[in-house]
Amino acid sequence: MQKRYITSPIYYVNDVPHIGHAYTTFLCDMLKKFYQLQGKDMLFTTGTDEHGQKIEQSAQKNALEPKAYADKISARFRELWNEFHIDYDIFVRTTDNTHCLSVQKAFEIMYDKGDIYKGSYEGHYCISCESFFTQTQLGENQSCPDCGKVTQIVEEESYFFALSKYQDKLLAHFRAHPNMIAPAFYQNEIIHFVETGLNDLSITRTSFEWGVPLPHNPKRKDDKPHVMYVWLDALLSYLSPLGYMADGEKMPYWEHTTHFVGKDILRFHAVYWVAFLMSLELPLPKHIYTHGWWTRDGAKMSKSIGNVVNPKEVANAYGVESLRYFLLREMPFGQDGDFSQKALIERINAELSNDMGNLLNRLCGMSEKYFDLKIDSTDVEAYFSEELEQIHTLAHNTQEKMYHI
Ligand SMILES: [Zn+2]
Incomplete structure (x- = not known):
């Protein structure tokens, strides 16, 4: 049986689940079920991203140890996916011991290969996004281009991943695999980004402690203890549940992997992650x-405005399946979509209740009235060959469209 692997991003425990998390997770679950109907052997992982300076700070504010804080938020995600009937196989946490060991072993492989070297990094650093930015990337008043907060100049000893070495290899791979990143305009965006030149990537931090520590290696002499940069740690969560660098039991699933990501984290997956894998x-x-973002009633959702949609509240009011249907139906895949109660009610009434509900009702009613709920298959094939042909074509076309989102 063909093995297929599907991953949702692991969700950052600095935030409680919102509608965007629910959307990505529904997408993964939908694709898993679709492949399963075709007899494929599926593995689907989701989980939580629990390290980093922001978590350390949030835990402090809540008077908790970082791990206790992460436990609390991680459980909320897991509970919600269970309530939403999300059929994940493994829930990975970056604080799992097996995960930390995978990250450390991967680091050593890349280090021994000469792809990781020590340097020093100075840059405009956004604490919120845990990212350094170059001068040209900054917004007004040295602000972070992603969240708008003021950045600080930070210099620290850091290990670097030689990303620039992989520029040509990445471009060659994207060109040879034009359907790798979908929809296609995202692949073009990434190609353009790589073509403009890649800087080596700082992959360790000494400014905080809440992370996977660097493995001990007598070849390395550090002034301060380093922890892994959050992205290296987080991306490896796609491999650690497969037993990477451990028993390797589930590694055969890795041969056919599909990642679902939001457009804001595409670059980390399409460039950094692919280069790490190389x-x-x-x-x-x-x-x-790659999917777009949800707005609410035409406006950007944000915690400060207080218009963030809580998926649990919507599901409690309208039912999980209605929410699932609405999210998958309303947003054209890859583009942004708008969440509004009005649109949700309209879709439920017009499509689920009137179209689907009435069709089913009539089918059942007439089957009972005229055929005593029995269908003679010979007659069906004789009288409705044309209609059956149309149904087969439709099923075939649907499959094609699912393969080429
Ligand atoms: Zn920021």
Whole structure:
């Protein structure tokens, strides 16, 4: 049986689940079920991203140890996916011991290969986004281009991943695999980004402690203890549940991998992650499916405005399946979509209740009235060959469209 692997991003425990998390997770669950109907052997992982300076700070504010804080938020995600009937196989947490060991071993492989070297990093750093930015990337008043907060100049000893070494290899791979990142305009965006030149990537931090520590290696002498940069840690959560660098039991699933990501984290997956995998000499993901963002009633959702949609509240009011249907139906895949109660009610009434509900009702009613709920298959094939043909074509076309989102 063909093995297929689907991943949702692991969700950052600095935030409680919102509608965007629910959307990505529903997408993964939908694709898993679709492949399962075709007899494929599926593995689907989701989980939580629990390290980093922001978590350390949030835990402090809540008077908790970082791990206790992460436990609390991680449980909320897991409970919600269970309530939403999300059929994940493994829930990975970056604080799992097996995960931390995978990250450390991967680091050593890349280090021994000469893809990781020590340097010093100075840059405009956004604490909120845990990212350094170059001068040209900054917004007004040295603000972070992603969240708008003021950045600070930070210099620290850091290990670097030689990302620039992989520029040509990345471009060659994207050109040879034009359907890797979908929809296609995202692949073009990434190609353009790589073509403008890649800087080596700082992949360790000494400014905080809440992370996977660097493995002990007598070849390395550090002034201060380093922890892994959050993205290196988080991305490896796609491999650690498969037993990477441990028993390797589920590694055969890796051969056919589909990642679902939001457009805000595409670059980390399509460039950094793919380059890490090249360095680790592992197969590359077959697909990186990229979706847009949800707005609410036409406006950007934000905690400060207080208009963030809580998926649990919507599901409690309208039912999980209605929410699932609405999210998957309303947003054209890859583009942004708008969440409004009005649109949700309209879709439920017009499509689920009137169209689907009435069709089913009539089918059942008439089957009972005229045929005593029995269908003679010979007659069906004789009298409705044309209609059956149309149904087969429709099913075939649907499959094609699902493969080429
Ligand atoms: Zn920021």
